[in-house]
Amino acid sequence: MDILSGLNPEQTEAVTLPHRSALILAGAGSGKTRVLTSRIAYLIQKRGASPHEILAVTFTNKAAREMMARISAMLPISIRGMWIGTFHGLCNRMLRAHHKDAGLPEAFQILDSSDQLSMIKRVVKSLNIDDEKYPPKELQHFINGNKEEGLRPHDLTAYDTFSRTRQQIFEAYEAQCNREGAVDFAELLLRSYELLKRNELIREHYRTRFRHILIDEFQDTNRLQYQWIKLLAGKDTAVFAVGDDDQSIYAFRGANTGNMLEFERDFQIENVIKLEQNYRSHGNILDAANAVIRHNTARMGKNLWTSDAGGEKLRFYQAPTDMMEAEYIVEEIGSLGREGVALSDIALLYRSNAQSRVLEHALFNANLPYRVYGGLRFFERQEIKHALAYLRLVHSMDDDGAFLRIVNFPARGIGAKTIESLQADAGSASLWTKARGKNKKLDEFVNLVESMKREVSGASLPEAVETVIEMSGLKSHYLNDKDGEDRLENLDELVNAAAVFESEGDPLVEFLSHAALEAGERQSGEGEDAVQLMTVHSAKGLEFHSVFLSGLEEGLFPHSNSRNDAGGLEEERRLMYVAMTRARRRLYLSCAQSRMLHGQTNYNIPSRFLKEIPEQLVQPIGYVEERAPAFEKKSPYRIGANVFHPKFGEGVVLACEGMDQVQVNFRRAGVKWLALEYANLIAI
DNA sequence: TTTCGGCGACTTTTT
DNA sequence: GTCGCCGAAA
Helix, strand or coil: CCCCCCCCHHHHHHHCCCCCCEEEEECCCCCHHHHHHHHHHHHHHHCCCCHHHEEEEECCHHHHHHHHHHHHHHCCCCCCCCEEEEHHHHHHHHHHHCCCCCCCCCCCEEECHHHHHHHHHHHHHHCCCCCCCCCHHHHHHHHHHHHHCCCCHHHCCCCCHHHHHHHHHHHHHHHHHHHHCEEEHHHHHHHHHHHHHHCHHHHHHHHHHCCEEEECCHHHCCHHHHHHHHHHCCCCCEEEEEECHHHCCCHHHCCCCHHHHHHHHHCCCCCCEEECECCCCCHHHHHHHHHHHCCCCCCCCCCCECCCCCCCCEEEEEEEEHHHHHHHHHHHHHHHHHHCCCHHHEEEEECCHHHHHHHHHHHHHCCCCEEECCCCCHHHCHHHHHHHHHHHHHHCCCCHHHHHHHCCCCCCCCCHHHHHHHHHHHCCCCHHHHHCCCCHHHHHHHHHHHHHHHHHCCCCHHHHHHHHHHHCCHHHHHHHCCCCHHHHHHHHHHHHHHHHCCCCCCHHHHHHHHHHHCCCCCCCCCCCCCEEEEEHHHHCCCCEEEEEECCCECEECCEHHHCCCHHHHHHHHHHHHHHHCCEEEEEEEEEEEEEEECCEEEECCECHHHHCCEHHHEEEEHHHHHCCCCCECCCCCCCCCEEEECCCEEEEEEEEECCCEEEEEECCCEEEEEEHHHHCCEEC
């Protein structure tokens, strides 16, 4: 099949661009992933590129897997030479290959966020610092924030005791990481960046190798990730960046849309290709979403359109209480089901996780199957972390994090007192080195770990996992625990995961990295036909026949915490935009006059975002007559109407704001906002 | 050492 | 309303 068949002109242009860097602004539902994968297939098939020359980077493992699957479906050849993965995955790969030059032990281990947090707690304690004054959570944010700016402790200037202390903690934390051979997520990136920066040989090697770098969800990159890309791109490298500034919803964790503008400058992008044709949603849904996002000022400018005009109006329901809102939603789901819509094609979206409970309650009462996304993931479960900690300790005795996690789990009578004295003995050495000969119980533990080590050496990975689960006593512990059933199942699942795990080097080291880098699917039950419940954030990238967007109230959505600064409000609006554009055919908007939150009743007014949706696109249901007007008053002009202005000439109405303002695209004078009171517009 | 009860927090989340 | 953490009692 031809790679280009079925692509629209803009998509084709993007896929077939000559060898130079490019920025693709890809709106929601505009075929972004398709363009990205087609580009790779095109480079290989039509431009004679070798898979070896291609590096493609994504944000999630899921996206990376999807990309690989799609490319291998398009190409008859093996894609093994390609580097496709997340930023962290690719940095890990690079650091494993050059661990010596990066100053890391061969089998360095990766700390996930919770490992990192406990490491910070340990460091704070060892420095005798008050964790009330310096909360570990904040320190974690501080450390990661600095690393993401490319800053090490010695790069910081401290003017007062507070910042000096934080700097000291940062320093001690790094020292402890180095002692244990541990690397946190931000460190993976920063190390890799510094490696490329300092080592010319390695840098030039990758620069000549990767002639094509492709980046997905470019709007979500942080500063360090962008700098990493910049370092990696040689003079003959073409960087193909795909993103949508309107869908940037992760600024709160460091994503920097400014990278898009910088990219245009740094890589001398001549023309930005915009993919504006939406293949997902009906016209009314798209018009409404466009009307909302237009209220943002910091935009690169893009207007989605569809040939699939019209469709059903959006439905709006204002309920007296959150319970009644949920009941309304459940009723509607029932009738959608009877119309033949699959339950799994229906999504209930909300701004914050706390809102799911009332919805779950209503769904449960109505006996409708549902699936909630979010929550604990496989490799984050305590029983899994415990088992992995045994593996870690067996593999590397200096791993204090692993030692502390399991020294008394299952309980073997080694308490805080013993540990404290052990830590005092150890100083800057690892706990393991001082554990023997301290007391009887610790000796037993040391012997246990050593006999595990003997058993495990030479065993296959799944055998090792199984041995550790048995010998540690985890298995019998959970057998005796009345709620241990699920945990035992998960431990079995861990053995399975180890059995199917493929590795190229040391299987244990790679398996442990895998566990840290890929927290695993959230839960099973993928295939069942169930209503999908999730936050708007986790819905990004997905689409559904029908979407219910609930809790559209001031203080909730937009969230009260983002009300203060303008940037926060614009991010909330982008979130609203993302939420609305998830719907293909039907979009329900709802809010409640009163809502139970944090154990007390709140009375909220409808979200300001509702007012930004043109009234004629919305079908109100039920109570709405009594409410204060939530929607924009009908403008005398319709979007798309032709108008004439005495000075600017002919134009087309792009948007209306209330009764008195319109945005017009004039054929000669360009796009302008006009006050109807003064403008003397004439409809033609 | 373990367990239980009280108190405070509480937006969004991937690696 | 619920979860997680911390301190006091068993």
